[in-house]
Amino acid sequence: xxxxxxxxxxxxxxxxxxxxxxxxxxxxxxxxxxxxxxxxxxxxxxxxxxxxxxxxxxxxxxxxxxxxxxxxxxxxxxxxxxxxxxxxxxxxxxxxxxxxxxxxxxxxxxxxxxxxxxxxxxxxxxxxxxxxxxxxxxxxxxxxxxxxxxxxxxxxxxxxxxxxxxxxxxxxxxxxxxxxxxxxxxxxxxxxxxxxxxxxxxxxxxxxxxxxxxxxxxxxxxxxxxxxxxxxxxxxxxxxxxxxxxx
Ligand code: FPP
Numbered sequence: 001x002x003x004x005x006x007x008x009x010x011x012x013x014x015x016x017x018x019x020x021x022x023x024x025x026x027x028x029x030x031x032x033x034x035x036x037x038x039x040x041x042x043x044x045x046x047x048x049x050x051x052x053x054x055x056x057x058x059x060x061x062x063x064x065x066x067x068x069x070x071x072x073x074x075x076x077x078x079x080x081x082x083x084x085x086x087x088x089x090x091x092x093x094x095x096x097x098x099x100x101x102x103x104x105x106x107x108x109x110x111x112x113x114x115x116x117x118x119x120x121x122x123x124x125x126x127x128x129x130x131x132x133x134x135x136x137x138x139x140x141x142x143x144x145x146x147x148x149x150x151x152x153x154x155x156x157x158x159x160x161x162x163x164x165x166x167x168x169x170x171x172x173x174x175x176x177x178x179x180x181x182x183x184x185x186x187x188x189x190x191x192x193x194x195x196x197x198x199x200x201x202x203x204x205x206x207x208x209x210x211x212x213x214x215x216x217x218x219x220x221x222x223x224x225x226x227x228x229x230x231x232x233x234x235x236x237x238x239x240x241x242x243x244x245x246x247x
Pocket of ligand 1: 030
């Protein structure tokens with residue numbers, strides 16, 4: 001499968017990094033950076049919807065962040081998320097965006113779970129765009145959860161272990177039913193995957209920018225998409241280029 005993209009990615013995933021640095025440069029507490037970052041989530045979600053990006057998945061909080069960051073920062077992020085899921089309902093409905101949380105939501109505070117579930121229910125019938133927010137999310141935990149679900153089905157006699165293949169595993173990860181990630185963007189310059197969408201990003205095109213997340217605007221998004229449209233995706237095949245590069 002060789003694909004000269006030349007067209008929009010169907011699924012964009014973003015590691016939203018740099019809120020803390022953005023705040024630090026202004027002499028503000030980190031929570032102010034997260035607040036500004038939440039504003040960008042709004043802008044980029046509607047920009048993607050307008051441009052025809054069908055799936056947008058945003059990394060708001062890793063499972064490692066959730067246990068390792070100071071409690072006041074996590075509390076502030078949880079409140080921001082709770083408020084965001086309430087405030088965004090009209091925008092999600094107007095833009096026909098289905099909202100989902102991926103990650104171990106059940107470990108979060110009850111008020112956050114409730115509002116996230118309410119927004120998921122409200123938007124469940126929307127089907128032209130999809131916004132997934134990864135919270136208390138870990139790629140390895142996701143694969144372990146899928147393995148556990150498959151093992152439970154095998155034990156219950158619902159499936160034969162010999163039949164487990166990649167397609168079946170894909171139906172048991174948190175993003176079941178969604179396409180794999182085409183374009184994975186990371187802001188704030190680090191060159192790491194950080195346990196994000198390990199399964200889904202197998203052949204994702206990477207785009208790393210030094211721009212901090214609170215400064216990542218529609219122009220930056222366009223730059224990333226333009227860069228993607230110029231790439232050749234090889235999915236492991238050989239392409240006849242003069243240097244004999246392999247995908
Ligand atoms: C990374 O920046 C960012 C986070 C850990 C949180 C991301 C959260 C938001 C963008 C806002 C809340 C989200 C929603 C959906 C309302 P960092 O703090 O690690 O920055 P640093 O590396 O510069 O310290």
